[in-house]
Amino acid sequence: MNSSPSTLACDTLDERSTREPANGTPLGLFRAHLDRDPHAPAVRDDRGNSLSRRQLWDLATDIGRELSDHGLVAGDVAVLCLPNWTEWMAAYLAVVRAGLIPGTLPVTTDPKSIAYTANLVGARAVVLPRAHRGRDFVAESDSLAAELGRFVHVLLIDGDHENRTWRTFDGPPARIPDYPAGTAHILFSSSTTGKSKAIAHSDASLSAYNRSVIDRYSVTGERPIFMPSPLGHSTGFWHGARMSMMTGATLILQDAWNARQALELVDRYGCEITVAATPFLKDVVDAEWNADAPKLNGMRVFLCGGAPVAPSLIASAQKQMPGTRIAAIWAMSEGGATSSLPDDTVELVARTCGRTMPGVELETITTGGELAPRGTDGEIVMHTVAVPRIHRAERDVSRILHGGRLVPDR
Numbered sequence: 001m002n003s004s005p006s007t008l009a010c011d012t013l014d015e016r017s018t019r020e021p022a023n024g025t026p027l028g029l030f031r032a033h034l035d036r037d038p039h040a041p042a043v044r045d046d047r048g049n050s051l052s053r054r055q056l057w058d059l060a061t062d063i064g065r066e067l068s069d070h071g072l073v074a075g076d077v078a079v080l081c082l083p084n085w086t087e088w089m090a091a092y093l094a095v096v097r098a099g100l101i102p103g104t105l106p107v108t109t110d111p112k113s114i115a116y117t118a119n120l121v122g123a124r125a126v127v128l129p130r131a132h133r134g135r136d137f138v139a140e141s142d143s144l145a146a147e148l149g150r151f152v153h154v155l156l157i158d159g160d161h162e163n164r165t166w167r168t169f170d171g172p173p174a175r176i177p178d179y180p181a182g183t184a185h186i187l188f189s190s191s192t193t194g195k196s197k198a199i200a201h202s203d204a205s206l207s208a209y210n211r212s213v214i215d216r217y218s219v220t221g222e223r224p225i226f227m228p229s230p231l232g233h234s235t236g237f238w239h240g241a242r243m244s245m246m247t248g249a250t251l252i253l254q255d256a257w258n259a260r261q262a263l264e265l266v267d268r269y270g271c272e273i274t275v276a277a278t279p280f281l282k283d284v285v286d287a288e289w290n291a292d293a294p295k296l297n298g299m300r301v302f303l304c305g306g307a308p309v310a311p312s313l314i315a316s317a318q319k320q321m322p323g324t325r326i327a328a329i330w331a332m333s334e335g336g337a338t339s340s341l342p343d344d345t346v347e348l349v350a351r352t353c354g355r356t357m358p359g360v361e362l363e364t365i366t367t368g369g370e371l372a373p374r375g376t377d378g379e380i381v382m383h384t385v386a387v388p389r390i391h392r393a394e395r396d397v398s399r400i401l402h403g404g405r406l407v408p409d410r
Contacts, residue, residue: 024203025203026096026203026207026241026242026245026246027093027097027245029245029246029247029248030093030245030246030248033245033248034053034054034057036248037053038054038057039052039053039054040052040053040248041053041250042055042056042089042250042251043056043086043089043244043251043253044086044224044250044251044252044253044269045085045253045254045255046084046254046256046261047159047255049161050086051086051089051090051161056086056089056090056093059090059161060091060094061094061097062094063091063094063155064094064095064097064098066155066166067094067095067125068098070125070153070166072098072100072124072125072153073099073100074098074099075100075101076100076101076123076124076125077101077103077122077123077125077176077186078095078100078101078102078123078124078126079102079104079114079117079118079123079125079126080092080095080102080103080104080232081104081105081109081114081126081127081128081232082127082128082129082157082232083107083129083132083159083255084227084228084230084231084253084254085129085157085159085255087129087157087159087161088231088232088241088253089231089241089251090161091155091157092104092231092241095127100125101179101183101184101185101186102185102186103117103121103123103185103186103187103188103198104185104186104187104188104231104233104237105232106230107129107132107230107232108230109232111140111141111143111144112143112147113196114126114144115144115147115148116147116195117188117196117198118144118148119148119150119174119175120177120196120198121177121186121198122174122175122176122177123174124152124174125152125153125155126141126144126152126154126155127155128140128141128154128155128156128157129156129158129159130156130157130159130163130165133256138156138167141154141167145167145169148169148171149171149172150171150173151168151169151170151171151173152169152171152174153166153167153169154166154167154168179200180200180202182202182203182204183200183201183202184201184202184203184206185200185201185203185237186199186200186201187199187201187234187333188333189332189333199333199334205335205384206238206242207242207246208335208336208384209238209331209335209336209357209384210242210243212339212359212360213238213239213243213275213329213339213357214243214246216341216342216357217273217300217303217327218342219243219247219249219272219273220247220249221246221247221248221249222249222272223249223250223270223271223272223298224249224250224252224269224270224271224272225239225240225243225244225247225249225250225251225272225273225274226252226262226265226269226271226273226274226299227239227240227251227252227253227254227274227275228253228254228257228262228274228276228280229275229277229280231253234331234333235275235276235277235305238275238331238336239274239275239303240253240275249272252266252269252271257280257283259280259284259286259287260287260288260289262280262284263284263287263289263295263296266296266297266298266299267293267297267298270298271298271299272298272299272300272301273299273300273301273303274299274302274303275303275305275329276302276304277304277305277306277307278304278305278306278307278308278309278313279306279307280304281302281304281313281317281326284296284317284321285316285317285320289320294320294322294323295320295321295324296323296324297321298323299321299324300324300325301324301325301327301342302317302321302324302325302326302327303327303339304326304327304329305330305331308328308351308353309326309328309349309350310350311346311347311350314326314346314349314350315346318346325342326349327339327340327342327344327349327354328340328349328350328352328353328354329353329354330353332380335360335382335384336357336360336384337353337360337362338353338354338355338357338362339353339354339355339357340353340354340355341354341355357384359384360384361382361384362380362381362382363378363381364376364377364378364379364380364381365378365381366378366379
């Protein structure tokens with residue numbers, strides 16, 4: 001059965017997105033890093049696999065050739081649902097180079113939900129691992145195709161940099177939503193309060209958030225980025241995949257969260273920054289660590305999102321990780337919103353989600369649609385330089401603004 005896509009949650013995209021210089025995109029910037037030093041490591045994962053920039057480019061070329069051989073053309077949508085493997089970056093790079101529009105999901109997404117989002121965005125291809133954490137995605141692709149009830153290509157990646165299998169399921173063609181000009185990527189909202197919504201982004205809207213974090217925290221790319229969050233989630237995608245391509249930093253991936261292993265990976269590769277949910281920091285604080293160097297030695301910034309960071313947790317973290325700045329960050333799939341400033345006090349980090357990013361206007365509105373007075377609850381509205389229309393989201397979530405800082409409900 002061919003399901004009709006729901007309303008696509010996307011705003012009119014900034015016209016600059018259609019004329020942004022190619023070298024200003026992650027792809028263009030990665031090409032420049034590749035030309036400058038093709039042998040530098042681009043990505044490593046916790047299985048011990050690694051790809052240099054040249055190897056990543058070549059593997060993406062192979063996958064891109066297969067995309068073309070299967071009739072996928074620029075403007076088609078491909079849903080990527082892969083683990084935090086080196087192959088994630090290769091598949092993503094292949095899709096972007098081919099001019100396809102990637103939509104990204106965490107690998108933990110179940111087949112029915114993958115099918116729902118694939119139909120929502122009219123995906124002509126879905127990219128999956130062959131197997132992962134006991135799941136047989138070959139068998140699951142049958143369930144996925146049955147749920148879709150229409151034509152789709154499924155690419156199954158073994159995870160060894162060599163072997164891939166294509167499966168094609170016949171049926172009526174996908175129903176394609178009317179995307180805004182300049183659509184470069186589709187993120188999916190959290191489905192905790194209902195079915196996922198799709199958010200169409202331009203390169204400009206994505207880069208606005210990336211640049212804010214890169215500039216606010218002086219990320220140079222000289223040292224690696226550590227990413228334990230799924231690359232298929234907005235956190236991993238923005239602050240892992242895209243930030244590494246833009247800055248030239250090596251991306252260190254962890255697929256299955258384990259605090260002790262995370263500490264070892266950061267120590268081994270000298271990672272400079274990470275962005276992860278607050279419980280990750282709590283696990284790191286609670287983990288045993290018997291090395292001579294302190295925990296997260298060399299990591300300048302640990303940005304926490306998703307939940308407030310308790311003052312006691314910050315105190316414990318700073319005691320165990322004296323060289324690491326603990327900071328707060330808050331965003332939606334629609335765009336980046338706020339983060340701590342590098343010199344914020346512990347009190348500000350613990351009690352607020354920081355200040356708005358440059359170019360972001362963030363307010364709350366009343367149930368009647370009027371701007372709410374500062375210091376009162378309301379529904380969030382956000383306007384950024386790259387998404388010119390205010391986007392309403394998270395109807396049941398209240399936040400309070402105090403002096404330009406976002407204060408989470410407690």
